[in-house]
Amino acid sequence: SYVLTQPPSVSVAPGQTARITCGGNNIGSKSVHWYQQKPGQAPVLVVYDDSDRPSGIPERFSGSNSGNTATLTISRVEAGDEADYYCQVWDSSSDHSYVFGTGTKVTVL
Amino acid sequence: EVQLVESGGGLVKPGGSLRLSCAASGFTFSNAWMSWVRQAPGKGLEWVGRIKSKTDGGTTDYAAPVKGRFTISRDDSKNTLYLQMNSLKTEDTAVYYCTTVVLVVPGNWFDPWGQGTLVTVSS
Numbered sequence: 001s002y003v004l005t006q007p008p009s010v011s012v013a014p015g016q017t018a019r020i021t022c023g024g025n026n027i028g029s030k031s032v033h034w035y036q037q038k039p040g041q042a043p044v045l046v047v048y049d050d051s052d053r054p055s056g057i058p059e060r061f062s063g064s065n066s067g068n069t070a071t072l073t074i075s076r077v078e079a080g081d082e083a084d085y086y087c088q089v090w091d092s093s094s095d096h097s098y099v100f101g102t103g104t105k106v107t108v109l
Numbered sequence: 110e111v112q113l114v115e116s117g118g119g120l121v122k123p124g125g126s127l128r129l130s131c132a133a134s135g136f137t138f139s140n141a142w143m144s145w146v147r148q149a150p151g152k153g154l155e156w157v158g159r160i161k162s163k164t165d166g167g168t169t170d171y172a173a174p175v176k177g178r179f180t181i182s183r184d185d186s187k188n189t190l191y192l193q194m195n196s197l198k199t200e201d202t203a204v205y206y207c208t209t210v211v212l213v214v215p216g217n218w219f220d221p222w223g224q225g226t227l228v229t230v231s232s
Binding site: 031054098099 | 144146153154155156159170172173206211213215216217218219220221222223224225
């Protein structure tokens with residue numbers, strides 16, 4: 001089955017840029033989506049189709065995808081961005097299953 | 110406003126059964142593909158299964174750990190999604206989220222999500 005690997009944690013100072021990677025075999029050929037999950041809350045979609053943002057998501061959230069790595073970038077990080085972030089793809093070759101990354105805890109220093 | 114509200118969680122013994130429900134509103138439920146995603150305590154997100162709209166065949170797909178034990182169904186007249194869980198194991202302990210599958214080739218993603226319901230499997 002398809003595996004997505006994320007760093008367990010990323011720390012960033014307020015106002016700086018956080019980059020969260022999502023590694024997978026030839027992930028650049030797939031469409032990657034990102035979710036933010038704050039403690040005790042349901043996940044919220046923040047980026048879809050590699051780099052598009054749903055309405056209501058700040059422009060500070062952006063995404064890219066190439067080769068074996070997709071990246072979620074959070075610019076001008078704020079305290080409210082502290083959360084867990086998960087990448088996700090649809091693996092059409094594997095029983096049409098949906099795969100989530102291992103998750104990354106973003107800590108705002 | 111689109112809303113998904115799960116219910117039916119609780120404490121069940123290993124080997125037991127439980128049925129979760131997800132009440133949908135604010136969109137045309139009958140046209141939607143729906144999915145269940147779970148999250149064990151302190152762990153990451155895990156896809157459980159998906160059901161297509163009846164227009165698209167109404168078929169289901171499941172993750173390997175639950176295949177043969179869990180069944181997803183829908184009642185479009187009640188705008189409700191179900192997850193029947195049988196032969197429950199301790200490792201099925203998790204918050205179970207109901208979510209809508211957004212279909213845009215080549216990617217499928219989940220938006221929005223319900224608030225989740227906790228299932229605890231313990232003796």
